Amino acid sequence: MDANAGDTQQVCSTTPAPTSPLVRMLHFDRDRAPEEVDVAALATCMPVADARLLWIDVTAAQVPDALLDALDLDASRVAIASGFAPALAVDGTWKYLQVFALDWQGRRPTTVPLTIAIGRNTIVTVHAAPVAFLQSVLDEEIDQLRVGSLDAMTFASTLLDRMLTDYLDARDEFENVLDRLELQILRNPQARLLRELQHMRRFASKLRQYLADQRDVFDAIGRPDFDPALSADATGHCQRLRARYAQVTESMEAARELVNGSFDLYTSRVAENTNQTMHTLTFVTVVIGVMATIAGVMGMNFKAPVYDTGLHGFIATLGGMLALAAVATGWLAWRRRAVR
Template sequence: MTNPATPASTSTVRALLFESDQRSREVAHSELQAYAPVPDDRLLWVDVVRSNGLPETMARLGADPERLEPGSAGELGMAVQGEWKYLHVRALNWHSGNRPNEVPVVFGVGPNIVLTVHREPVDFISGVLDNEADHLRVGRLEAISFATTLMDRMLTDYLDARDAFETRLDRLELLILRRPRPEHLSELQALRHLASRLRRHLASQRDLFDALGRPDFDPRQSESAENHCRLVSARYSRVMQAIEAARELVNGSFDLYTSRTAESTNEAVYTLTVVTVAMGLAATLAGVLGMNFQAPLFDTGATGFYITASVIGAVLLVSGLWAAWRLRRSRR
């Protein structure tokens, strides 16, 4: 009788068996138990996309289902239980849109077995399963070495997201150089938030990747596996620096926006100042002619009036046309 308190498993399972110097082959979920324990010249990778519960096969392979739950490894993102290690990371899905989506992924690393468990499809795992698995020759790799290889691939997605971010920023800067608009400031704010979000996702995994690079992570593992762990730890540091630099790029673009806005304001003020001076000259001329004194000009009658009005009108017309030309050029 099924215990009603135990949720039924609703999962999609894909398993690949890597043999020494041979192409990988897919293993049916129902046949997994027949391959345990996995010999040293083979490596079994089982990927589980689950919405509720875990397949019983995970326990039969030797893993602890409770350790494969997100958040079960504590603040370090890592737990060791017997021969199994449980590593909790946060992958990045961003190819479907400009807003990155964080997906928790749990790595269960046992004797020649690697389990990856997550609640929704993950871009980098789907890419490896669909496009790269046929070309991999990793049968002789230790399980932890293969797990760090997958984690290294996960870090590449962060760099890809950073490149897409930089492309958006470059296009925005070209528009700002042409003519800054208020909506550009809103987009800069969105990019600043995106850069902070990427950094927050990656920084939350610092303890795990730092632990991988320490010699006390697993003293029992081989020198080759230890070297792989140190390499992925060092790669994490470089990717973290690249993500942090993205925020500085936004700050530079904001400085560019404020400089171009100030330049446009200065041009408008300069134009209005010239027009104001021209109008002041016209007003001065009219004021002088309105003074109460006798001059030959006043004896010309209507002819003198038309000449004076024409001069004042010409000054105002020329200054107005010049101001309109300047303002129109600054808006291009």
């Protein structure tokens, strides 16, 4: 873009004014820090000069009429309505992207419908509920952004890339939780851990499904026929965004395989514990059988000196049986420690 030509165009009023809590409007000028201006000053920003960028973020299901009229937006395409689904549309000078941002706090992933309208040097983001990555940019990173020289499509690509990063962050947390579960399974495979694994399996499936629903949007963005008028830089960013989407999707597929591996670990540990229990029962049965045999022999009615020992013989026999049981139990405990 020709920055000198842009200097002759109208620019935003620099007079700060109270902004709406639902609408934030940021004006980026070349490589300088952005200025937040009031919605009432929108008319002073139009048309947005080259080497400048206007970002309007709306936290509401409907875009205010004043913005619709000033920007010539299609109200039906930017509204967050029931039945919202990922889609892409080009209408006049505006491109509309409908995607699902991720809210995964509390290990219960849900989606937040997000519409991104992209015009000439102008981008509008619309969402009925807060979007984590947008809030992070607006509240924590805005003073460091120097994006005035970017065109709107390139900036939209960076926002979508951040959205995909949220999916990767959710996967990282997923892996951390899964690692802790596997350590508990190795120690003691309780039934509650199986329920946790089932929950993690649903978590991974939801992440994958949320991304799969948006495949057509990201594929279309990366195709050459998406917008032939895009600059070479913007086209390159869009193609890299599509490649990033494919990588994130593969990562979600791998997450499902991790859960399957944890299920295998759980079943193996349960089977191992079952085998140990059967070994113990078999050993106890043998020891009791030997003791029963001794008791049976000593209870015979044959005339023999050993049967005439009276109380001393009884105590000696009982002591021998208890000693046999103690030795057998000690040997079993030693074997278990040796195996572990």
